[in-house]
Structures are given as structure tokens and as C-alpha cells.
Amino acid sequence: MSEYVIETVNLTKKYDGFTAVNNLNLRVQQGEVFGLLGPNGAGKTTTILMLLGLTDPTSGKVTVLGMDPTRKTLSVKSKVGYIPDTVGFYDELTARENLIYIAKLNGLSGDSAYQRIDEVLARVGLLDVADQRVGTYSRGMRQRLGVADVLIKQPQLIIMDEPTQGLDPERAREFLHMIRSLKEEGITILLSSHLLHQVQIVCDRVGLFHRGRMVLEGTVSELAKKVLGRAYRVILNAEGSPSQILEALEKVPGQVGVRHLEGDRYEVEAEKDIRPEVARAVVQSGANLLGLEVEAQSLDEIYARYFEEVKHAQKE
Amino acid sequence: MPKRSKPSSAPIEREGSPWTGLWAVVTKEMADHMTSARMRILEILIVLTAAGSVYAAMQVLRETVGQDPFLFLKLFTTSRDPLPAFISFLVFLVPLISIALTFDSVNGEFNRRTLSRVLAQPIYRDALLMGKFLGAFFTLALVLTAIWLLIFGLGIVGLGLPPNTEEVARSLLFLVTTIFYGGIWLAVAMVFSIVFRQPATAALASISVWLFFTVFWGILASLFAQVISPVQIGTLTEIVRQTETQLALSRLSPNTLYAETMLALLQPTVRSTGLLLPFQLEGAVMGSPLPLRQSVLIIWPQFTGLIAVTILLFALSYVLFQRQEIRA
Ligand SMILES: Nc1ncnc2c1ncn2[C@@H]1O[C@H](COP(=O)(O)OP(=O)(O)OP(=O)(O)O)[C@@H](O)[C@H]1O
Ligand SMILES: [Mg+2]
Numbered sequence: 101m102s103e104y105v106i107e108t109v110n111l112t113k114k115y116d117g118f119t120a121v122n123n124l125n126l127r128v129q130q131g132e133v134f135g136l137l138g139p140n141g142a143g144k145t146t147t148i149l150m151l152l153g154l155t156d157p158t159s160g161k162v163t164v165l166g167m168d169p170t171r172k173t174l175s176v177k178s179k180v181g182y183i184p185d186t187v188g189f190y191d192e193l194t195a196r197e198n199l200i201y202i203a204k205l206n207g208l209s210g211d212s213a214y215q216r217i218d219e220v221l222a223r224v225g226l227l228d229v230a231d232q233r234v235g236t237y238s239r240g241m242r243q244r245l246g247v248a249d250v251l252i253k254q255p256q257l258i259i260m261d262e263p264t265q266g267l268d269p270e271r272a273r274e275f276l277h278m279i280r281s282l283k284e285e286g287i288t289i290l291l292s293s294h295l296l297h298q299v300q301i302v303c304d305r306v307g308l309f310h311r312g313r314m315v316l317e318g319t320v321s322e323l324a325k326k327v328l329g330r331a332y333r334v335i336l337n338a339e340g341s342p343s344q345i346l347e348a349l350e351k352v353p354g355q356v357g358v359r360h361l362e363g364d365r366y367e368v369e370a371e372k373d374i375r376p377e378v379a380r381a382v383v384q385s386g387a388n389l390l391g392l393e394v395e396a397q398s399l400d401e402i403y404a405r406y407f408e409e410v411k412h413a414q415k416e
Numbered sequence: 417m418p419k420r421s422k423p424s425s426a427p428i429e430r431e432g433s434p435w436t437g438l439w440a441v442v443t444k445e446m447a448d449h450m451t452s453a454r455m456r457i458l459e460i461l462i463v464l465t466a467a468g469s470v471y472a473a474m475q476v477l478r479e480t481v482g483q484d485p486f487l488f489l490k491l492f493t494t495s496r497d498p499l500p501a502f503i504s505f506l507v508f509l510v511p512l513i514s515i516a517l518t519f520d521s522v523n524g525e526f527n528r529r530t531l532s533r534v535l536a537q538p539i540y541r542d543a544l545l546m547g548k549f550l551g552a553f554f555t556l557a558l559v560l561t562a563i564w565l566l567i568f569g570l571g572i573v574g575l576g577l578p579p580n581t582e583e584v585a586r587s588l589l590f591l592v593t594t595i596f597y598g599g600i601w602l603a604v605a606m607v608f609s610i611v612f613r614q615p616a617t618a619a620l621a622s623i624s625v626w627l628f629f630t631v632f633w634g635i636l637a638s639l640f641a642q643v644i645s646p647v648q649i650g651t652l653t654e655i656v657r658q659t660e661t662q663l664a665l666s667r668l669s670p671n672t673l674y675a676e677t678m679l680a681l682l683q684p685t686v687r688s689t690g691l692l693l694p695f696q697l698e699g700a701v702m703g704s705p706l707p708l709r710q711s712v713l714i715i716w717p718q719f720t721g722l723i724a725v726t727i728l729l730f731a732l733s734y735v736l737f738q739r740q741e742i743r744a
Binding site: 175 | 429430431432436437440441443444528529530531532533534535536537538539540741742743
């Protein structure tokens with residue numbers, strides 16, 4: 101059995117000559133939250149459909165929870181929850197009735213099913229409106245019902261396609277919080293998104309997709325190192341002669357760039373957190389250190405930079 | 417688990433039964449149909465039609481009570497101006513109900529974006545499609561059976577005598593045939609619900625097919641017959657051959673198959689569904705009713721034809737659905 105929850109080997113999907121997913125090697129470990137990023141049409145949804153066995157791969161191998169989704173379709177689908185990018189319900193039925201159908205399809209019935217449905221509805225905060233028609237639900241409520249829907253089967257893995265799309269910032273924050281709490285229960289999560297700062301908050305690792313290939317993979321700081329050459333930015337306030345301070349900072353081991361921002365603010369970029377070294381250097385140079393903080397690189401910046409480089413490379 | 421080695425040409429071996437979850441789908445579909453406004457309207461329509469035409473028939477039949485051994489069957493077939501007989505209504509009411517039941521069965525799920533969520537549950541597409549078909553089929557059967565009972569009730573009250581065993585048997589077979597005739601249109605509309613994303617387009621396409629067979633196929637059959645078996649000199653053989661060709665062609669229409677079955681079942685005096693030449697009638701007492709067994713033998717090909725067409729159409733929708741890309 102594979103140690104990974106999801107493992108693909110040279111996974112490829114072609115649509116009449118057009119390659120939507122190209123030799124994908126994706127590995128997601130037990131208990132992690134993995135984010136698939138990429139521009140529209142990069143192949144994220146196609147990858148997800150192949151993981152679920154809803155679309156057959158053209159070539160390559162998929163293993164989900166140690167099983168092949170095209171052969172062990174039922175076992176895979178009974179342990180994997182899927183929230184599609186626009187999750188739809190039967191609007192004329194109530195939330196509870198919608199979930200009863202899903203419970204039945206999962207082979208649950210009777211009291212245990214009703215109990216489970218109440219549990220998951222309470223979990224996502226919809227128990228009060230459980231007997232309202234889903235047609236009356238807001239976008240945010242539907243999204244939460246989508247989570248309730250996958251929780252019915254007590255999944256080991258949840259796959260979400262663009263889960264926070266169309267949610268206001270507050271709802272999105274709540275939703276991300278829910279994702280974290282699912283992770284704490286030991287559920288592995290794969291999600292795709294365009295909203296980079298959200299991915300950054302919630303994902304342990306991310307994979308950057310471009311034209312059907314996964315071009316980058318790792319934690320946000322690993323990607324920052326790869327794309328920007330640095331993962332951390334130390335911002336400091338120091339009183340003293342700027343030239344002296346800059347000189348001292350340039351000698352700090354591990355720095356990859358030093359800049360005087362404005363007034364008494366300076367910036368040091370580095371591959372790791374080098375605050376102690378920076379502090380020491382500033383003090384030793386005779387300046388007064390007033391403040392020191394470190395920022396992780398934002399995924400937005402990494403993403404923008406990466407695609408800028410790709411564009412440049414294409415022009416040449 | 418023991419590993420089975422199969423020749424590589426064998427299709428991918430699937431896990432579990434293709435019908436896992438079938439009954440969950442069937443019960444959901446039936447519940448949906450039973451509560452839908454669409455079915456409510458059609459039920460009212462068919463009840464009114466049944467009551468109206470049977471009442472009219474009864475007024476004609478009252479005068480002949482006691483003379484006809486198959487009075488009850490006449491409830492279905494007797495007309496009184498200006499109302500046609502109940503069976504004439506059925507020829508378009510049944511397709512209408514069937515089409516209304518399934519024209520949005522697959523594309524409706526697609527448009528509500530529920531299809532991928534449902535197919536992400538531990539079921540195969542087979543179960544979903546079959547469940548949708550059976551859900552509609554059972555609903556149709558339920559509605560038609562209710563109508564059948566209603567007519568019987570009206571008959572007993574109105575004519576003041578109970579039906580005999582043969583009448584019950586014949587009309588039961590008639591009910592079964594009608595349900596299977598509806599099955600064809602269920603399958604037709606289902607195919608279109610897979611082919612077309614818009615339910616309105618699917619409904620229109622289904623109705624066009626029905627219209628084609630109801631209105632144009634008869635004309636086309638006679639035109640084709642003239643081309644295939646032309647009458648050149650005008651001998652009897654030639655004329656017979658042309659008529660037979662036309663009959664064979666017209667039987668490609670489910671409407672013909674149904675009409676022939678219906679007539680043979682409800683009118684025991686019908687001795688053949690084809691062309692009868694005088695010498696074939698020799699020895700037969702004109703107008704004397706056939707026993708049930710004989711009637712069933714006559715329409716057996718038509719009856720199995722109806723079922724075969726349903727199965728073929730369902731198989732077609734199955735193939736189309738299996739190949740369809742599910743992307744909500
Ligand atoms: N059925 C299909 N036939 C042909 N091409 C398709 C089909 N489905 C998807 N594609 C193509 O495959 C590519 C990848 O699509 P996919 O939906 O996986 O992208 P995505 O990364 O999910 O994009 P988005 O962020 O817009 O959802 C797209 O260019 C799309 O046009
Ligand atoms: Mg997508």
C-alpha cells in the first residue's frame with residue numbers, strides 16, 4: 101500500500117489532441133491540506149475528476165487511498181468526499197431531504213442516518229434551517245451544506261474545487277477555519293483555488309499548475325525560495341547613519357538582498373528567518389535598533405513573479 | 417483478495433454490483449414525480465379524459481346490456497360523438513405523460529449541477545440511469561393502473577354488473593401493453609435528455625419523434641411501399657405484396673404496434689392484425705370471438721416488439737450516458 105493518500109504517476113489526460121493534464125506526478129500525504137493553484141484552464145478540475153474516477157485518464161496511474169479509482173470505484177467513492185466547484189442541490193427539497201438521499205446512496209438508512217445528518221448539519225451550523233428548502237439558501241449556506249454533504253460518508257479525504265469562490269471575506273474566513281478543523285480530525289484535504297492569500301493561510305503545501313503540468317510544488321516558503329530566491333523579508337527600524345547600517349546588514353550571513361526603504365526603515369531578504377543575526381549586526385554597527393519584524397513571502401508575489409518569468413521566457 | 421488473471425482484452429473489471437444504490441435512486445425519483453406539479457396536471461388531465469370518455473361510452477352501452485359478452489372491454493373502445501373512445505386518447509396521452517416524466521431526467525441534474533455530486537457517491541452511472549428509468553416507469557405504471565381501476569369502478573357502478581374473468585384478463589393485458597408502450601417514450605425522452613443540455617430542446621425533440629410516427633409515418637409507409645413493391649400490371653399478388661410491404665413498414669412505428677395489440681386484446685373478434693384474404697377466413701365463423709390464448713398469439717410479435725424497442729432505446733441511452741463527460 102502506498103504511503104500517500106493521493107499519488108499520481110505520469111498522469112495524462114488528452115481531449116482530442118489537446119493535453120489538459122500532462123505527466124502529472126502529485127503526492128499528497130496523510131493529514132495534510134494540499135492546494136492546487138493555477139490559472140483558468142490549467143487542468144485542476146480535470147485532475148480532480150480523474151482522482152475521483154469520474155473521468156478516465158488517457159495514460160498514467162492514479163492511486164487514491166491505496167486504490168485505483170477506475171477499478172475500485174465504489175470503495176474510493178465511499179471514502180472520498182467531493183465538493184464540485186459549483187455545488188448544486190435539489191432546490192425544491194429541504195437540506196435534510198437532500199442529505200437523506202446522499203445518505204441512502206452511501207448505504208445508510210434509518211435512525212443512524214438521521215442521527216448522522218443532524219450531526220453534520222449542526223457541525224456546519226445549518227441545523228436551525230435544516231427543514232427549509234435549499235432554494236432559499238444563500239451561497240455561503242450552500243457551500244456549508246456542501247461540506248455537510250461530504251461529511252455524511254465520514255471521508256478520509258475531501259476534495260474541494262474552488263471552495264471559497266463567491267464567498268464574502270467573512271464567510272470565506274469561516275470556511276477556511278472549517279477546513280482547518282477538518283484537518284485536525286485527521287482528514288486529508290485537497291483543494292483548488294485562485295485565491296492565493298486564502299490558500300496560503302490554510303494549505304500545508306501547494307502545487308502550482310500551468311498548462312497541465314505541475315511546475316512548482318512545496319510549502320509556501322519553499323516556493324518563495326525557488327521563485328523569488330528568498331522566503332523571508334526582515335523589516336527593521338534603526339536610528340543611525342544609513343550607509344553604516346546598510347554596510348553592516350550586507351555582512352549578515354544568509355541575506356540575499358538589502359534595501360533602504362524610507363526614513364529609518366530597512367529591508368533584508370533571506371532564505372530563512374535571520375532576525376537574531378540582523379539584530380546583532382545592527383547593534384554592533386553602533387546604530388539603535390528600534391524595531392524588527394519578519395514577513396513570510398506572499399503567495400501572490402510568488403505567483404505573479406512566476407508567471408511573469410514564464411511570459412518573458414515565451415517572448416524570447 | 418485473490419488475484420484473477422484475465423485476458424487483457426477483457427473490459428476493466430469493476431468492483432461490486434453495477435446496481436448499488438439503485439433503489440435509493442428509484443424511490444427518490446418516484447417521490448419527485450409524485451409530488452411534482454407537472455404530474456399533478458397530467459393526472460388531472462387523464463382522469464378527466466377517462467371519466468368523460470367512459471361515461472359517454474356507458475350511455476351507448478346501456479342500450480345493449482346483456483347482448484354483448486364483452487361489455488366491459490367496450491368501455492375502452494366505444495365512442496360517442498363528439499368524444500372519441502378512451503383508447504384514442506391513450507395513443508397521445510401515454511406518450512405525453514412518458515415524455516413529461518423523463519425529458520429532463522439527465523440534463524436536469526446537469527443544469528442543477530447535482531450530477532457530479534451524485535456520481536461522487538459510491539454508485540455507478542448504471543444505477544443512476546436505470547434508477548431514473550425505473551422511477552419514471554413505476555410512476556407511469558402506477559398512474560395507468562389507477563386509471564384502469566377507476567374505469568372498472570365506473571363500469572361496475574354504471575353498467576350494474578361485474579366484469580367476467582376473460583374481460584379482467586384481457587384488460588389487464590391491455591394495461592400491461594399500455595405501460596410498455598409508455599416505456600418506449602420514456603426511453604426516447606431519456607435519450608434526448610442525455611443528448612441535449614436544454615430540457616426544452618429534449619422535450620421538443622421527443623415530441624417531434626412522436627409526431628413523426630403519429631402523423632407522417634403512415635404516409636411515408638405507403639409512399640415507400642409504392643416504390644419498393646410497385647403495382648405494375650395490377651394483379652392480385654402485386655396488390656397484396658404492396659399492402660404487405662406497407663403494413664410491415666408501418667409496424668416500424670410503435671404506435672402501430674400498440675394499436676394492433678390494443679385492438680386484438682379489446683376486441684376478441686379481431687382474428688388477425690395483418691391482411692386477411694377471403695380464403696383464410698374459410699371455416700371461421702365471422703364475428704365469433706377468439707379465445708384469449710388465440711388473441712395473445714396474434715399480438716405476441718407486436719408485444720415483444722414494444723418491449724424490445726424499449727430495451728434497445730434504453731441501451732442507447734446507457735451507452736451515451738457512459739461516454740458523457742461529467743463536469744458540473
Ligand atoms: N470535455 C472537454 N473537451 C475538450 N477540452 C476540455 C474538456 N474539458 C476540459 N477541457 C480543457 O481542458 C483544460 C483544463 O480544464 P480544467 O477545467 O481542468 O481547468 P481548471 O484548471 O479547472 O480551470 P478553472 O480554474 O477555470 O476551473 C481547459 O483548457 C479546457 O478547455
Ligand atoms: Mg476548474
